[in-house]
Amino acid sequence: MSFKGHCLCGAVHYESSAPAVFMGNCYCVDCRRESGSGHIAAVAVPDLTLTTTGETKDFTKPSDSGQTIRNTFCPICATTLFTHPSGLPGLALIRAGTLENAEQVAPQINMYTTSAPSWDKPAPGLKDFPGMAS
Numbered sequence: 001m002s003f004k005g006h007c008l009c010g011a012v013h014y015e016s017s018a019p020a021v022f023m024g025n026c027y028c029v030d031c032r033r034e035s036g037s038g039h040i041a042a043v044a045v046p047d048l049t050l051t052t053t054g055e056t057k058d059f060t061k062p063s064d065s066g067q068t069i070r071n072t073f074c075p076i077c078a079t080t081l082f083t084h085p086s087g088l089p090g091l092a093l094i095r096a097g098t099l100e101n102a103e104q105v106a107p108q109i110n111m112y113t114t115s116a117p118s119w120d121k122p123a124p125g126l127k128d129f130p131g132m133a134s
Contacts, residue, residue, distance in 0.1 A: 003043060005098040007074035007081060012054035014081055014094070016045040021091060024109035024133065025123060027116040030063060034071065034080060038120025041096035041105055047084065050092045056081070063087070065132060087132050109133055 001020070006013045021044040031040045052072075060070040067086040073079060082092045096105045110122035114130045122128060 001104065003045060003094055003104065004100045005081065005094065006100070007054075007077050007079035007098065009074065009077035009079075011076045012052060012056055012074045012079075012081060014050060014052045014098075016049045016051070016092075016094070018045045018049035020045060022109060022133065023096075023105055023107045024111055025107050025126070026093075026111045027120070027122060028064060028112035029115055030061075030069060031112075032115070032117070035095075038117050039122075041107055042083070042093035043096055043099070043105060044088065044091045044093050047090050047092040050082065050094075052081075085132065 002017045004015045023043050025039045025041050027039045056072050057075045058070050058072050060068055063069045070084040071080045072082050080095055081098050082094045084092055107126055109127045111129045111133050113122045113128045116122050
């Protein structure tokens with residue numbers, strides 16, 4: 001399966017031809033704050049399979065676990081395209097909302113379920129992790 005997507009303004013496009021390692025929802029405070037919603041949906045692919053066209057910028061900060069998370073975004077429209085959590089080395093987590101075909105996404109897990117707000121409870125029937133998936 002191939003994953004293709006782009007930012008809001010179209011200045012940055014990306015593609016990965018690798019199958020997803022996993023697909024999931026993240027309810028951590030950082031993802032909620034950065035996205036402006038209750039959670040994000042992500043598709044994890046091997047970082048080395050991800051190619052981009054167009055200029056991107058990175059923002060790295062410590063996560064609540066003490067590790068780091070690097071967000072890659074478009075410097076024009078500020079859309080976060082993918083993240084690289086140091087706790088998941090070698091993986092890029094594509095933001096599902098940036099995919100050209102969002103119907104490819106079938107979350108299997110919920111991460112940081114203990115941080116989920118009451119108004120956006122984790123999807124039932126998925127494997128739940130109280131923190132980062134292991």
